[in-house]
Amino acid sequence: MVEPTITDEDFQKFREFFYRKTGIQFDPSKRYFVDKRLLERMAATGNTLFRTYFTMLRFQASGQELQILTNLMTVNETYFFREDYQFKCLVNSIMPEVVARKKPGTPIRIWILPSSSGEEPYSIAMTLLEQWAGIHEHDVELIASDIDTDILNQARAGLFSDRSVAQVPKPYMSRYFRRTGQGWQICDDLRSAVEFTRVNLSDRADTRPYRGFDVVFCRNLLIYFDDVSRKAAAETFYDALKPGGFILLGHSESMSRISSLYKVRKFPEAIVYQKPTE
Template sequence: MKSDMSKIIISEEDFLKFREYFYRKTGINFETTKRYFVDKRLIERIEATDSGDFRSYFIMMRFQASGAELQLLTNLMTVNETYFLREDYQFDCLVNSILPELVKRKTDNRPIRIWCIPSSSGEEPYTIAMYLMERWPGIHQWDVEILSSDIDTGILNKARIGRYSARSVMHVPAPWLVKYFTRVGDEYQICQDLREAVEFTRVNLAEPTDTRGYRNFDIIFCRNLLIYFDDLSRKTAAEVFFDALIPGGFVCLGHAESMSRISSLYKVRKFPQAIVYQKSLESR
């Protein structure tokens, strides 16, 4: 029999205990203002697992060998959505800090290579393409390759098609919307030029044979993916990126993710717009 939800109470101590643990495991820190959001999801899982109270649930989750419950809770605690220009301060960082630094030290005419993973339905790589066109003068001097990968072939097909809801494009500046999209009923179709600017590929980051060929990237965007991984998978991903980058290349993670907690391979770079991670120039 399911317990009565109204009888399950998450005390202040429970919340703090959970918050500290969750932060340590995922890097996600909940402010006290998020208390209702956290409590609601905790109670949902306490009920679903018939744990009865927070204490039993917390012990079960913490010591479950498979880590499945923590993963499930992580999924619940994160809002898995994407849209154009999401966390756009990182794109500002790309065009105002990262790319200028990269081209300044460039000694060859090799194209600048950007890898975007996960691709999801394509909003992020297309945003990068638009940002480069609109806010980076260097696009007239340098060739750029944008590669975007995901494990889900269905979502990759959606990305290739490039048809989006009004909600997905709500942050796109009006002039960009006119320039790069065509309204089709209630949806927005991204233009052919941008569709041709991004190559979409299927990749499983945990599979060495999938990632072996991904090398010589200048910049990697991997935002809001590693929070869904366990520690070992995060470390594996960090090492894949390290091998995929040129010396001096950059990794951009999501706002709640920190490479410092995953791997010591990277240097932290604090740019005015964002914190990113760099493979040192001396690395090979």
């Protein structure tokens, strides 16, 4: 029996399809990674030919197989308090400006995308609780989104390895975590403080409900996009932000190279990008 294979033509067809669906583009150096996961799903679905699997992937009404494959294809490498200078910037420089524009009684809304397994949104929650005095005077909504449904379930469960929590300050560990047989469980109060949602950033129908945010964190996602997808993402975030709202990117990403919609703000802790107030 001949083993199933992925030809160069197959790879290109899938690459173009996945890019249209997610905005993520795999370059040829990722070929082994992509082929391995395609072959895994072909075997799991009983397809010995890429052609028949690809037809199912494109036309399956439920979209279930595309979601399963997307979960396998996306990278979720993160840990607590990664690039935490941006969290200091949030507390010391951004939040005072947000509060100054905020109407009394309206919540401060922060969108974190991708959520990955939850380390970043939970880090933001702990930072606000521990370092921002205004947390007792203002309601803060944390919405964390990802395209990967498996990783969202993991984030909601709040279970983390020793490696993930290595940079969590010891006082925070004692207050917000408890040891379990599988690693560390984050406390229920923090788990309930973050709303996790499934969002495909490249799908306007998915992102349209996300409006009225004061701050967006989108760190180390746009490096997987090409120029066209990055520009579209910048426009999506522009629509999601309130006038004067802020967006924070990863250290290797620059909104100035993506879009002219935002103005650069150089705070003492970090460079961030702001939607104009006018």
